[in-house]
Amino acid sequence: MTTLETSPSNFIRNIIDEDLRTGKHKSIQTRFPPEPNGYLHIGHAKSICLNFGIAEDYPNALCNLRFDDTNPLKEDADYVAAIEKDVLWLGFQWAGDVRYSSDYFEQLYNYAVELIENDKAYVCELNAEQTREYRGTLTSPGKDSPFRNRPISESLDLFARMRAGEFAEGSLMLRAKIDMASPNMKMRDPVIYRIRFAHHHQTGDKWCIYPMYDFTHCISDAIEGITHSLCTLEFEDHRPLYDWVLANISIACKPRQIEFSRLNLQYTLTSKRKLNALVTEKIVSGWDDPRMPTISGMRRRGYPAASLREFSKRIGVTKQENTVEFASLEACVRENLESNAPRAMAVIDPVKVIITNYDENQSEQLIAPAHPKDESMGTRTLPFSAQLYIDREDFKESANKHYKRLVLGKEVRLRNAYVIKAENVVKDDAGNITEIHCTYDPETLGKNPSDGRKVKGVIHWVDATSNHAAEFRIYERLFLVANPGAAEDVHEVLNPKSLVIKQGFVEIGLAQAEAEKAYQFEREGYFCADSKESTADHLVFNRTVALRDSWAG
Incomplete structure (x- = not known):
């Protein structure tokens, strides 16, 4: 792990240093807030290392793990368990218990009531198509909902009845009353609550109205005493709404949202939707397929956690969008394994x-x-x-x-x-x-x-009379082009040789090879026993990375 003296400086750390110097904060608190609707990928690893790394480096600093679980239709307890495992495997420990935004549903509801009471929110009956029509465009302002100025008492009554389950999904919603002419579309009376009759993995069937992410996230940060809310650049347009919500409710803590560039990695997709398509179309065997850029996939392939931490450190933290060469990640993996992987044949x-x-x-x-x-x-x-x-x-x-x-x-x-x-x-x-x-x-x-x-x-060589038969899975990059996300059809840029299976032999001492433990098979590459399919009777080894970059040049 890094220390404050050895951690590379960046604009976020500069802000934190200044806040500590001026006494704005006596200690620092960050959080990692994944949505439990999929598996974490290499981009999340960067965010994990940033948030938890800051907590490790500054005196008395803490980092929470909080699941932003506001959409029960797409969330699952299995994702929660997988995310917890990924964070621990990367070498980090969250402060206290795991937290959930659903822990704060009652408080969130009360803050929504407070907005209504202060004429800062209203219950709207426009349907989805009408809402889009009234919102306007990037070049033309929106127009007020006909329900925008309904009496406060009426909105309070309707909102309470929404909670009681008296209305159908999509028939009513709670919207913040901000500015329909704002150049920022996020500020045009955004929806902050919607009706959804869905079982929640944490709260069961207690709720039939759920807060939207933008309303939930900032309040959850404030409740937890987060000082610096770090997120990727796509949330920059959300920051005015983040600040507006906190400024218009009676909560003392006012976290600061800071955006940094997300990780764009060559030959890789990091869109959850597109990754999910790879899984559902059975292009890969699952979220933990060793060709996937998920943390679980990289762990199964044999990537050391320390190499991902080192990679995150090397690419740095900036506000400038850029794309990192895949070879940079593999170089971190090789450097780690060269020193730490025992040899075998x-x-x-x-x-x-x-x-x-x-x-x-x-x-x-x-x-x-x-x-x-x-x-x-x-x-x-x-x-x-x-x-x-x-x-x-x-x-x-x-x-x-x-x-x-x-x-x-x-x-x-x-x-x-x-x-x-x-x-x-x-x-x-x-x-x-x-x-x-x-x-x-x-x-x-x-x-x-x-x-x-x-x-x-x-x-x-391997002795022919005393050995173990083994299956070798030779993994390469899943895509043939550096930017597969730009392809009209990702199927056309799939690498047909991303997985080649061969049958051979390993030396006798590898009969009980520990799953995911790396070995350098001399002159062949770095391999590890597969964590799901390798057994003493059927050894399966995944190639983690070749001994050198075969894609160079």
Whole structure:
């Protein structure tokens, strides 16, 4: 985690520093306010790191986790649980108990009554089409609802009866009385309550009227004592309404809303609606599909939480919209895994090697480091016998001098083992190589052979008699273009090779590989056992990221 001394400065921190210096605030309180209507994605990770990071860095600062649960038709308790898990996995802890906007429904209702009493809100009977017509356009002002000046007592009565369930959905709504000629469409008498007969995951069937987000959010912030309400730039037009509500109700706390640019990441969609379409159309297997930009998908793919925190730190916080290269995220993942992922060997496209001068009735246990630069990770045992598997791409019958792998008549070193020489091959009727027959030099065990022989190539391998079969899921970017959101039809820009499944083998020690724990499969990439489908009887490994950026150039 960062500290105040090492955290990069940004305009939000500058505002906070000034507020503390002038005594406007004695301590800082932020909040992360997701709507429980979907899974969190990489853009939310940026917001989580910002809000919780500020709370970690400033003395006595706190950050709440509050679900803005005002639309029961789209919300679900499963989303609540998933979001809590994501925040904890990223390494953050909220202050006190989890909060819900629904915790404040009674207070919100009372503040709405207060607005009516002060002639700042009224019950309107326009239908949806009429409401749009009366609102006007960006270039023409709206016009007053015929119900705008109904008596206060009548609005109070109707609002109470709305709560009692006496009216049908869509027949009445409560609107703030602001300015139908405002150039800001959000200020043209916005709806602040609507009738909705829907079961709520927290309040059950207690309510049949629900407050709108813009009315709820600012009051919830104020009730919780939030000092700085941080949100993305699309809420900039909402800020006048945020301030108007707080200025017109009897609440002491007046949080300040500050907007920052959202994260736009190449080759990625972050629209919940579009992500949901990928799920419902079964383009992906679910919200946690490792190709999805959701936090749960990235966790399942093997991205370390620390790499997402580092990525959020590097991209910074500004008011300027920009698009971040996907390679920047992958670079953070690689840097973390290079230091922290133990090594192992896996053969993803196997072909058998027979060592003809090795006793076929014997085997030995070779010792290899778990990490070449971190002795604290210990060692691992590699069974070695007369039958091995190597990757099919690591052998050619003939090749030029630039090919530094196994070639007929030439030598190559097996990683952490011996030098072998390819003598001949066995092929099937279709001409495919089924076996490579080799000899080995028993004096060449280890990295520095005693005879001083220089062998150009080093390849990985797995013993053929002592291993585990495994399924390898090779993930690439889901889209072929940097900005898939601009495509008329996202189906046309899907990467047909975003998932390639191969069958191979892993070394014996990976039988109980921990789900989502990263390994570097030497010369292949970083992989982790799948958290949903990998079992001891059917190992499934997801490729987290390649060893280098294969999309570069």
